[in-house]
Amino acid sequence: MPFIANTDADRKAMLDAIGKSSVEELFADIPEKRRFPELKLPEGKSEQEVLRELADLASRNLTPERKAWFLGAGAYNHFIPAVVPALASRGEFLTAYTPYQPEVAQGTLQSIFEYQSMAAELLGVPVVNASHYDVATALAEGIIMALKNYSDRTEVLLPRDLHPEYKKVVELYLEPFKVELREYVGAPEVAPVSDKTACLVASYPTFTGEVYPLAKAAEAAHSVGALFIVQADPMMCALFKSPGAQGADIVAAEGQCLGNPMNFGGPFLGMLGTTTQLMRKIPGRLVGQTKDSADRRGFVLTLSTREQHIRREKAVSNICSNQGLTMLQTCIYLAAMGKNGMRTVASLCYDKAHYAAELINGTPGYKVQTNSFFKEFLISTPIAAEEIFDRLVKRGFVPGLPVSRYDASKPNELLVCVTEVNTKSEIDSLAQLLKEVAQ
Amino acid sequence: MNAAAVQEPLIFELSVEGRVGCALPKSDVPHYELPKDLERETLNLPQVDELTLVRHFSRLSQKNYSIDTNFYPLGSCTMKYNPKANEVAANMAGWRLSHPLVGEKYSQGSLELIYRLQASLAEIGGFKAVSLQPAAGAHGELSGILMIRKYLLDHGETKRTKMLIPDSAHGTNPASCTMAGFVTQTIPSGPDGNIDMKALKAALDDTVAGIMITNPNTLGLFEKNIERIAALVHKAGGLVYGDGANMNALVGVFKPGEAGIDVMHFNLHKTFSTPHGGGGPGAGMIAAGKTLAAYLPGPTVAMKRGKFEFEMPEKSIGHVKAFYGNFGVLVRAYSYILLQGREGLRRIAENSVLNANYLKAKIEKTYPVKYPHSCMHEFVAMGDIAPGIRTTDIAKRLIDYGIHPPTVYFPLIVPEALMIEPTETESKATLDMFVDAMLAIAKEAKEEPELLHNAPVTTPVGRLDEVLAARNPILCYKD
16 A cells, blocks of 8 residues: 555564554454454455546546637636646645645645735725635625624625525524524515614626626615625626725625536635624634744744634634645636636626527527626526536537526526637537527 | 745746747637726736746745654644555545536435435444535534524523533634533633533533543543443533544544534544645534434435435534535545555554554653553653753754654643644654654754754754744735
């Protein structure tokens, strides 16, 4: 076994030093009838056998490698520059752990600080933590953070058009709390806020792609003393006003689209940011700048008294391990793209999505349902969206998400996503194929 | 010159107006106007070329200690070698580019992998069913405690609001209980480092929801009374949660599901060798026996008529995360299980326990071990070995010997704790190097204590002012 260095001679010498005659003796505390049970698993395989077996399994998945891809709905097919995985997969990053010893973790710590800085700029808030598991859990913990801000407010207002996956996670996380979850329809500024409201949540954009302005909603929430929480697409924020600039107190965003592969839904990157006022209540790790005794700049984990390893049952959250490596990928991605690259990529998504929507809207039987959007929009279809999906897959196209997969009452709705990787000719062909299958 | 030794500017300080680090395509479609009132004006992100970017992050990486470069005996974190084959496996296009909503019939590869990994982990742990959805150990804890909560409510047990937690437990245990709406009661350890049975019995009233047990516990000791504890808690009407953070000592040696544990998480990033990534992503899969299997979070994968399908367990608590878990991490863990096989898994436990006992035997005369009994995969020594010397000093001086410090000041019940976990992948030669360093530091502690107080001196920065960082938080770059 290549992962164990010690030989039988080493083991003998070590047992002699311990004063035992066999390794089995070291397990004497385990009840004898439970010790060394049979494991019904195969024998170990060679590296080449394992990789062949996994390559065979992996080949059974449909991927954008050989298809024109218009499926998003929370997992996005963006281009990832080669430098991103090349740098993030360096063993010094990959095989380090949580930077509890800052002198030997400045690489990780400075990277987190740079990520916090770039993410804060993008989302328009002064504080972003070192990551959550995904946007669903970040949003759930953001809402809990808001609830803890009040002793007498238990109402949470959620958009009806929140991504169904996120809604399910929020419902589970809030289940143990005394909370009233209420849904509102349409623009967040018309949500029925009251003096019972702890927080108003808005999606920017919503699940079906609708982009509502946020500033008036922030005002409405603040006018009743509630907090305003925004679940955002961070790539959209390169082009559109940030949630923070429009008055958000807490921002949760899914960072997968910024340099992380889709990976069948994980690992993703939960981004969570807030204001300076609420900084000491945010869950998750934070990195801060400081100095050593020789006045040299350095970085440390900070404000740790919020966290479980110090405060135990009184901590703001139980989170420990986060999504460090996906955060690093996003950090490198944002630096590689920079100011101009981020705007270019976001513009490409915007223009191509609008071009696609225009073509599809001109196709008989199809109608674009989303009014204002960034890269994803909902269309009504003349035949079942699931049928369109199957027929287009055979033609080399993955046309979007049949909404019926989440809501059976909506068989004729398809959520279409267009990014910078989609070419004009792919979009033209998509419109043509949609026309053909409707005839 | 060693890049680790020089100060590396922040990426913002390397920025030059007009530079970009990636060639992007030109638009092949018409331009569309943005809604005027929502258009963003400025975006202050850095602007660097690709080589500047590569050098920056390469130099930063060199400031880290990592398993690939250093011995990293961080107790309770199981910093074992992460095989490169697992990285190749996880980066296969079929996994990396697979979309979570493409549909079951178009992702049979992913579903089959989830199915097989569920079955392998259930077999290893002796459990009935497994959900791979939790993203980290603490996330698995929250899932398991929510399962206990739902089970109790389903059985009309609304009075059971108290969770028992040994004083040696990780901080995530009580924090997870709070998030799930329970109050916690701490159970002290007895003189042998195991749970004090008398205190446990006294706590078992009709408000008990259950107990969270880490086994081996954070002192590195096997909880000898595990089956009796489980039976007592069950008799009192509670359920037993197993924290599998230390499963590395037990794979192939002991199946917790056969010893009365109702629900348990394993940290795939510890026992099953997926890389820690500077803090994550982990994977905290959760397993349950017959009492709680129906309550697992979902979706999980089942096989029907030769096809793999998602399903929600019958009484599932729901979804703890969007989609199906940290899938990329799951691929690595499954690859590792295939490479190890049944006999390899047992060798993991055997060699990790042997390595820990060897280190303990070699240093315990110099660094006292409060509970001197045979340890499992780790042990807890104490660092206050000379006047004015604290555990921090030992830890920081180890850095100058090229070794990552052990976990320090944890568990809380051992003063000046040094929690040492070598893992099975380290050789006797590396362990001997560590022993030599520890003994040399002990000598320095008595003869030249300033060497310890001033350590580390070989790193890009010395000891950092953490009080300053917390008092005046600078969490973002400002120009």
